[in-house]
Amino acid sequence: MTPDAEFGYELLVCRYAELAWHPSEGPRPALVARQLGTQARRWDTVVIEVDPAAFERRRAFGERTIDSDLLHVVRGAPAEWEWYRDALPDPGYPWRYVRQAVHRAAGRDLIEKRRDGNRIQIRRVRPYPDWVERIVAVENKPDLDRSAADRLAEQLNHDIDTGLADEAWLATETTGEPVEPALLRELPVEAGILATDFSAGVDADAVDVAWHPSDLAPGSGERRDSETETLRLEIAERAYGKGWRSFHDTMRPDCRHFELRREGRALVPYCAAKGKLPTARECSGSCSKFSPEPPQWRTKGWPIEGGPGKGITALLERRRERERDGVAPGDDA
Structure with missing residues (x-):
């Protein structure tokens, strides 16, 4: 229902x-x-x-969000080496924050960077699509x-x-x-x-x-x-x-009462203690029914180290990945 x-x-x-x-x-x-x-x-x-x-070309930039600061760098990175302040549009805020974003972007392999004397040069790995x-x-x-x-x-x-x-x-x-x-x-x-x-x-x-x-x-x-x-x-x-399955980030799948239940072709969270689908506000460490997984649950052959809560999180993340992988060239579904 x-x-x-x-x-x-x-x-x-x-x-x-x-x-x-x-x-x-x-x-x-x-x-x-x-x-x-x-x-x-x-x-x-x-x-x-x-x-x-x-x-598909966006997928080549990785699985994580490219936030607003990183987008400024990734979209503006030139095809050839150039000082980042010449290459990028004026951000409208201090350039030191852009420099931090340059380092973060290079750390995630979104761009390439090198030093030319005291200047940081950048170039793109690939065009942002x-x-x-x-x-x-x-x-x-x-x-x-x-x-x-x-x-x-x-x-x-x-x-x-x-x-x-x-x-x-x-x-x-x-x-x-x-x-x-x-x-x-x-x-x-x-x-x-x-x-x-x-x-x-x-x-x-x-x-x-x-x-x-x-x-x-x-x-x-x-x-x-x-x-x-x-x-x-x-x-x-x-x-x-x-994605939309990120509710595990704001709920407590590590509670012994947390389950996933099927609603047709959907999996939704369920609280076995309360017998209902909880809200994100209800499913928290302050809930009167909250009961952490016993430590022994995490050492007896669960599909991922850390216990069933970690297994639920991994399942939801795999489903998000599966849906993203399904958006492929020539796929109209």
Whole structure:
């Protein structure tokens, strides 16, 4: 059955998007992440539609996020050796921070560096590709009452006005009524509506499009300003490194009661002590039911050193890797 917490619903929407994106226009290669955005706006679910060939070139830069400081260096690194202050655009902040980023980038083999007297020279290892095609924002609200709709309308209008995303959706649970209540709420018409039914678990058929969204990308001949384009790329990089299964970073898989349970084609966290899917806030060291794994659990043949909690973390990370590996040239699924 569908988890009653919004957090659990969010995980199911993320898995659906991973399985069956785009809901109305057919399969597109994409990455899915959650709880990403800017200081002004955080999205529940983020879908990064990618160019598969360019994405493969991005994969050559490694598995980790390239953060904003590193992007400044990696994107600006020249093909031939050059003093980093001549090669890179003015960052708008002290160059000493750029120098630190140069060292970090070289330490991760993202660029090459050398000294020429007192100057640090850099050159690129390979061009950083233009791998992001579209960014889609999804707000998740399983129970869309009137007050929730009012708050969402303001948030969705912000997305539409800023143009940071190419498409905006609301995901909500279907009610089975002839006209879904979400269609009667005062939501911006530019936002699409996904009517979900995860009662039998997650699969490609668990979602219907109740309202089709508008394309929020600039029209022909128009371009986003460079600051917006940079923000979009930073969001995409965080999505690449984080994915949506990163809940293990903010929960306690090392608790003896922490499990993963299947919801159709999704694996979600489950608390055996409370008999439910916990929120990230509940699943913490301060929980009254928290019980660390006994030390002997970590020494009796578990699939990875450190016990079942480490095994769960490794499993989730392998699944993230598997999904990223699936976005390959010529792969339309």
